[in-house]
Amino acid sequence: MDAYDEDSQALRGPDGSTGARRPQDQGDHERPPAREISGDPHGPVAQERSGDPHGHLAPESPGRPDGPSSRDGSGGPDEPPAPEPPPLPPAPRTGVAALSPRYQVGAAIALAVIAVGACVHLVMVFLSLAPANTVTKQHGKAIEEWVYPEFEQNWKLFAPNPLQQNIAVQVRAEVRMKDGGVRTTGWNDLSARDGAAIDGSLVPSHTQQNELRRAWDFFVSTHGPDNRPVGMRGALSEQYVRRIVVMRLYREDATSREGVIQRVQVRSRTTNVQPPGWSREKISDKPFYRVLPWWTVAADEAAGGVR
Missing domain, CATH: 1.20.5 (Single alpha-helices involved in coiled-coils or other helix-helix interfaces)
Incomplete structure (x- = not known):
């Protein structure tokens, strides 16, 4: 076996002789300096450091402080931690809260x-x-x-023989003018005005549809043919109809707006609904009037709460 002489840079043979060093021997036994080794992970430096004869690098420790960054994406130990996001504002309260x-x-x-x-x-x-x-x-x-007359209930919708008549409520009044004279108005057809207001309206008023009609039905059901009250609700129905017509006169009649209403008279005009053209039924087309006596208007009704 050859021995390497560091001082003479020569090889000694088995007999102790020396000779010039061959280039191929130098390449086999001389280790190149570490600074000349490239960054090959499978080179001899990597083998020496890792101790792996196959040249694999040792896994990097997860807790190494000298790594470029930690696993959670934050910087090194010299970098400050990321600021926490500000808390979300509380949800605004709505409604009664x-x-x-x-x-x-x-x-x-x-x-x-x-x-x-x-x-x-x-x-x-x-x-x-x-x-x-x-x-x-x-x-x-x-x-x-409590119930009558505004909240009265009936079953006419399910009647086997529905109404076949048109009933119009009309009113006239005696009005005391500012000069002291008394003037009588003409007949005001309140039902016709309600019908004109409802006709063509997509959302007709409940008052225009039912107030006057229900008031007259209430009066008829509590009075006899002689227009005298029957039962305890007769007087109530008279007061209800009177207040409605006085209110309507002050709102729609020009003469009534200029003075103070003293008395009113109400009548109904009833006409039969004519049968279709293909029917042989014969029905009179003459109107029938039911005229009530004159009612004196109280002071609170004449120029008070209903005006």
């Missing part, structure tokens, strides 16, 4: 009053339609005053 405590109490009280009123109304309407019982016998007058 957005009110102050004082107004919340007021809203709760108002809702409670509305709920109680709705329940009382439903009970009253139910008792007015229910068969006679102990409650209706003891509190019948209070139930009638």
Whole structure:
């Protein structure tokens, strides 16, 4: 085996002789300096560092502080941590919750009053339609005053023989003018004006459709053919019709607006609905009038709450 002499740079043979060093021997035994090795991960430097005879690099420790970055994407130990995002603002309150405590109490009280009123109304309407019982016998007058005439219920929609007549309510008045004289107006057809307002309207008023019609039905059902009241609700129906016609005159009649209404007279004009052309039925087309006596208008009705 050859021995390497560092001082003479020569090879000693088995007999101790020396000779010139061959280039191929130098390439086999001399290790190149580390600075001349490129960054090959499979080179001899990588083998020496890792201790792997196959030239694989040792896995990098996950907790190494000298790495370019940590696994969570943050910088090294010298970099400050990323700032936390600001907290989200609270969701705005809406509805009753957005009110102050004082107004919340007021809203709760108002809702409670509305709920109680709705329940009382439903009970009253139910008792007015229910068969006679102990409650209706003891509190019948209070139930009638609550329901009639605005909330009266009927079953005419399901009648086997519906109405086949056109009924128009008309009114005239005696008006005291500013000069002291009294003037009588002509007949005002209130039903015709309601019909003209409803005709062609996509959303007709409930008042224009039902107020005058229901008031007249209420009057007819509580009065006999001689126009005298029948039962306890007769006087109430008269007052109801009178207040409606006075209000309408002040609103729609020019003469009534210039003075003060003293008396009113109401009449109905009834005409039969004519049968179709293919029918052989013969029906009179002459109108029938029902004329009521003159009603004196009270002071509060003449120029008070209904004007």
